[in-house]
Amino acid sequence: MSRVAAARIVARGFYRANDERVNQARSNVSRRAVPPSVEKGGGHPPRCYLISYPWTRVPKEVPPIDAWQLRLLPVADRFMALMWSRPGGLSLRTTWVTPATIALAVSVIVALGLPGVGAIIYGIASRQILLAFGGLVAAALGGGAAAVAVYGVRQRRLRHAHKP
Numbered sequence: 001m002s003r004v005a006a007a008r009i010v011a012r013g014f015y016r017a018n019d020e021r022v023n024q025a026r027s028n029v030s031r032r033a034v035p036p037s038v039e040k041g042g043g044h045p046p047r048c049y050l051i052s053y054p055w056t057r058v059p060k061e062v063p064p065i066d067a068w069q070l071r072l073l074p075v076a077d078r079f080m081a082l083m084w085s086r087p088g089g090l091s092l093r094t095t096w097v098t099p100a101t102i103a104l105a106v107s108v109i110v111a112l113g114l115p116g117v118g119a120i121i122y123g124i125a126s127r128q129i130l131l132a133f134g135g136l137v138a139a140a141l142g143g144g145a146a147a148v149a150v151y152g153v154r155q156r157r158l159r160h161a162h163k164p
Contacts, residue, residue: 058096064158079144097152105149113142
């Protein structure tokens with residue numbers, strides 16, 4: 001970490017604590033990192049706080065699950081494993097899908113899934129087996145990404161439906 005007192009951003013996504021140049025209200029800085037002894041006036045305040053970025057922020061509670069998600073779970077878990085994107089090797093049953101993952105899944109649907117379907121149709125119509133096979137692979141990746149995106153959006157909708 002940088003030891004420069006005037007440094008605004010310290011290494012690896014940390015902000016200098018209580019820096020007047022940083023808008024503390026809009027910086028997504030987690031204040032829970034402050035030990036209770038410091039809040040009561042004892043000890044030294046921490047120099048840095050962890051940052052929670054909006055695209056990777058997930059709720060603390062266990063995600064809700066319903067019948068739709070149970071049907072999508074095997075496909076979504078396999079797709080996440082294929083992309084090496086399983087958080088700690090866990091299943092999506094016990095972990096949240098981040099907003100960044102949902103956005104990436106939607107981009108895979110648009111960039112691979114839809115053109116893959118078009119390549120399948122064109123490959124079959126023109127009797128080009130390799131083109132149809134490539135389209136099948138792209139469409140399969142798009143289908144897996146669609147399962148992850150729907151699963152993640154469903155998690156968010158169920159959470160808001162169960163909120164008191």
